[in-house]
Amino acid sequence: MSQDPNARSGPGFNRRDFIKGSGAAIAATAAVTAAQEAIAQDAPAKISTAGPHKVTLQVNGKTHELMLEPRVVLLDALRNDLNLTSCKEVCDRSACGACTVLIDGKPIYACTRLAIECQGQKIETTESLANGDGVDVVIDKFVEHDGMQCGFCTPGFAMAVRGFCNMHPKASKEDCRKGLGGNICRCGTYDGVLNAAYEAAQKGGA
Numbered sequence: 087m088s089q090d091p092n093a094r095s096g097p098g099f100n101r102r103d104f105i106k107g108s109g110a111a112i113a114a115t116a117a118v119t120a121a122q123e124a125i126a127q128d129a130p131a132k133i134s135t136a137g138p139h140k141v142t143l144q145v146n147g148k149t150h151e152l153m154l155e156p157r158v159v160l161l162d163a164l165r166n167d168l169n170l171t172s173c174k175e176v177c178d179r180s181a182c183g184a185c186t187v188l189i190d191g192k193p194i195y196a197c198t199r200l201a202i203e204c205q206g207q208k209i210e211t212t213e214s215l216a217n218g219d220g221v222d223v224v225i226d227k228f229v230e231h232d233g234m235q236c237g238f239c240t241p242g243f244a245m246a247v248r249g250f251c252n253m254h255p256k257a258s259k260e261d262c263r264k265g266l267g268g269n270i271c272r273c274g275t276y277d278g279v280l281n282a283a284y285e286a287a288q289k290g291g292a
């Protein structure tokens with residue numbers, strides 16, 4: 087007895103269903119391929135090369151035009167290209183705060199921020215805390231309270247304090263303690279830094 091090849095004998099596929107399904111799959115594949123080709127044709131205009139690009143940075147009130155590869159982090163641009171060596175590389179992974187600088191008045195870790203991302207923003211390093219003959223109140227308070235030990239942590243702490251005071255003038259001591267939680271001092275000079283931060287905060291933002 088001959089059997090209709092398209093007859094459905096159960097819940098599974100018959101041959102017609104299979105051929106219809108295959109046709110749909112082929113059509114879908116063709117559509118995807120066409121879309122990929124369209125993307126590929128657009129691609130050259132959108133891809134940036136990894137070679138050096140002109141990057142304009144505003145640092146401590148001055149505009150600098152640098153040629154930097156897109157992979158260069160802000161910390162390296164500041165230290166290697168602008169000779170601003172107050173920001174330090176210690177952990178290189180957003181864990182210690184030694185590389186802290188201000189961007190638009192807020193503390194950030196320069197070791198994990200791409201320089202190219204910082205164009206059009208106001209960048210400040212610890213060097214900015216010395217202005218002409220005077221120094222920022224943060225430096226005065228660090229000296230007064232002996233808030234420094236080694237040269238690796240102190241500059242980052244100073245910028246963290248300056249950024250904290252900008253954002254939280256008149257902060258309480260407890261708020262200062264929490265606000266400085268992103269910086270580590272391995273020698274334990276926290277109390278001095280805390281007292282300096284508290285007194286600087288009472289003077290308000292920069």
Ligand code: FES
Pocket residue numbers: 174175176177178179180181182183184185186195196197198
């Ligand atoms: S060096 Fe950037 S957070 Fe430690």
Ligand code: FES
Pocket residue numbers: 234235236237238239240270271272273274275
């Ligand atoms: S200031 Fe660097 S370890 Fe304390």
